[in-house]
Amino acid sequence: MAAHLSSGRVNLTALREAGRRELREFLDKCAGSKAIVWDEYLTGPFGLIAQYSLLKEHEVEKMFTLKPGRLPQADVRNIIFFVRPRLELMDIITDNVRREDRGRSPQRDFHILFVPRRSLLCEQWLKEQGVLGSFIHREQYSLDLIPFDGDLLSMESESTFKECYLESDQTSLYHAAKGLMTLQALYGTIPQIFGKGECARHVANMMIRMKREFPGSQNSIFPVFDTLLLLDRNVDLLTPLATQLTYEGLIDEIYGIQNTYVKLPPEKFAPKKQGEGGKDLPTEPKKLQLNSAEELYAEIRDKNFNAVGSVLSKKAKIISAAFEERHHAKTVGEIKQFVSQLPHMQAARSSLANHTSIAELIKDITTSEDFFDNLTVEQEFMSGIDTDKVNNYIEDCIAQKHSLIKILRLVCLQSVCNNGLKQKVLDHYKREILQTYGYEHILTLNNLEKAGLLKLQTGGRNNYPTIRKTLRLWMDDVNEQNPNDISYVYSGYAPLSVRLAQLLARPGWRSIEEVLKMLPGPHFEERQQLPTGLQKKRQHGENRVTLVFFLGGVTYAEIAALRFLSQMEDGGTEYVIATTKLINGTTWIKSLMEKLEPAPF
């Protein structure tokens, strides 16, 4: 079930196993039959840790979605709420508990499992509502780092960036540090820590402090990771704003990948059987899981989309050739062999069919005029063209009322690529946006300014060109088919964050001190002492393993770029990626927007 987690350099199955154990232990505390009431947001992340079968083995008989009103009838001994510590959810729980029929027999016991942390604020809230006493077990399930793939971990905490940079609330950094401690408990102390940014500094400090304060955390496990690199998202605000151009990145940009699942429009996936033409077209979205367990997906996910088509057609030829073999199978032995390969071949064929359909869907969009225009503007900004004046295309998009998020992405991108906009330009955009989308969005614009995504150019100096040139962020001769540089993931733009990781590995950050100083926050290096017995003696030719932790989110294109570096023949470093949340420009901007009441229709 979780084979893909052990495919990488670091076997992440152990982490998943630890999560499952903790879950089982909690379930067993509530003796007897149970029903789980789910905070819907959590079902996705939990699905990556445990399937329903595990819950069933521990007497979970029913599952409900958390919503106000009376809880459904279910003859179970225990009702367990699995929730994030949020006040609005506490109100729903309060409502549920109050409406519970006290006279019913047998009575049901209530419990709460907070994910990832118990919250004193929430408990206080429940207490003020007078229902706290109704809960027998109130516990926490520290689902800090969830394994998404063999080289990918995420906390799936959507509000981290907002909390850190708008509200100065570092709670999720605390969770990140806790997650790293868990990781070290399982995979050994990481001897070297590098970091860039305020949040990175905080996390490193907390790790060092935790290590000091909990002597039990000294372990005797041989370290799997050589280096930890902590990166603040605000060191590189540019990358997530640009449209990702890898296969996986585009799937995420267009359809949104959630907890490795994507929902696609069903039309392209209709079964092609004759005689049933158009009789019952599926109306439910097609749901697919995307991870490296699927061989074909693992091969194409990180490619530039322009290189996906040729792989798919090559695969198609191989598969049809393989099916042709059956005509050549003459002897019983040959037929037997063919039959034994059949399941694998059929799986490969359906995988190919799915990805061909997805690629078609994406192609419809990437070949559209608007996609092209949008991309052209993005690339102009990133390569430093006309970033200091009002852009026609953006104006047109506003006039045509394209989605506000799209507009904000572009305007922010321009601002970041110009180290802030001139007063006149900024005022113009703001005015157009407010007049077209509503004045209340002034709150969102304010948030973006606070986060540094939108700003006024001060001092009249734009240092982006220096950063771009020094870090070689824009590459004119990009090879999308057979890339030789990470810039292929954005067809020309090399993600700044990944460039920092690359330069850290070779030749080291000392070579870019000047640029590091231009980027926000401190950069630093820490060492964690290892007992002599655990110090690594590297075999000749053995790669180093670096864990890159993106505080505030990472995009699939950045992940692709790091995987590309891992696979470089003379790279010398393999990367495992951790993050607070998998993001794209849209979800990221959304998390910074002010929640507005729905229009009163």
Place this chain on the structure above:
Amino acid sequence: MSRARADEEEYWHSSKFRAFTFDDEDDELSQLKESKRAVNSLRDIVDDDDDDLEKVSWSGEPVGRRNRLPSLPSLSDAFSDTGVKNYAPELRRPRAEYKDYSNDWSPRDTVRRMQRGKVCSLERFRSLQDKMVLLDEAVAGHDGNVITAVLIFLKRTLRREVLFRELEVRQVALCHLIHFLKETGEQKLLLDLLRFLDRTEEVALSQYREHLNIQDVEKKREFLKGCIGLPFSAEDISHIQDHYTLLERQIIIETNDRHLAMAGQSEIFRKYPRKASILNMPLVTTLFYSCFYHYTEAEGTFSSPTNLKKTFKIPDKQYVLTALAARAKLRAWEDVDALLTTKNWLGYTKKKAPIGFHRVVEILQRNNAPVQVLQEYVRLVEDVETRLNLATKYKCHDVVIDTYRDLKDRIQLMAYKCKVERGSAEEEKINSLLSNMQIRWKN
């Protein structure tokens, strides 16, 4: 020396009994709670199921009980310690709890225990100094959960001014309190705090945000009116003013139009019934509405497009675009024509489109304009290539033919012949051009 005494005095006047201060909104409530606690504390410990939570709370304890009852760790801790699975209600407090009881956790230990999810009693921290040490420890631990818990305790046990003053020099804790107040909707205290900190712009925005929660439009308008005087930044203030003016205007238009629509005498409302009210819509949407239903009104009326344009200083481009979309939707082609026609001082007329004619064509096409209308504007697209593309796409044959003629492109013109209907006027035109000896073709 004297400073220390002043502090001490302040503490004694501020920190002990909240019920003695008069400026708290929920005074009565807290008094009730206190007395409830006092009553509860008389009952048998084991019987009172809910009460243990109060004993272990970090929210300020009733004085009389401070020394009588131990501070207890949470139930769940006890369970994990003893591994006991289920208790009948009266047995829910296992004995193990008492073993874990300690009254003298240091601030650091207290914070650490709280970080591990254990509940600790905070009421022992009585002096201002102790409280601040506790807060600083919590901040150093970076766990927002714990910081917030300590802040709730401080908020309950310190006078507002003292709390504000102390937080002013503790930025992280301050941010947490602000976040917490926003989350729990304690708007009044939040605004007081921001004012105390002199963060005036934030006060203004935070207050303005409140309008989102007001459903009644009249009340919302009044509220927005009140916002105009708030200390917004120079750039923001004009937008807030506009927001108010817009809603005010929308209320007038809405009242009027609803009446018109109900009376059923106005043709436009009969023919195109309104799908939704105009209240709370963005400015551009309002302009569109006004161009749709009130296009011909004189500038003096509030609902006329020109009045809106003037009041909100809507740029020409935006205006033309919106008016064009509205009139095209009504298929009022003469209006479109008039909108794009300018007269110079000699009385000559000229077509002008601040948005570019290619955009005009797009909009008209989206509204299914007939070819005759469309081609008039396709012809005016300046860029030849764009013009050819549009003309071909929308089958404005005349424009295509004329353009190829002007380009003297015989080959393209010949190729185009197969795209027009056989025997049509267009085909004839192409034929006559191709046989015209006067034209010097480039190919």
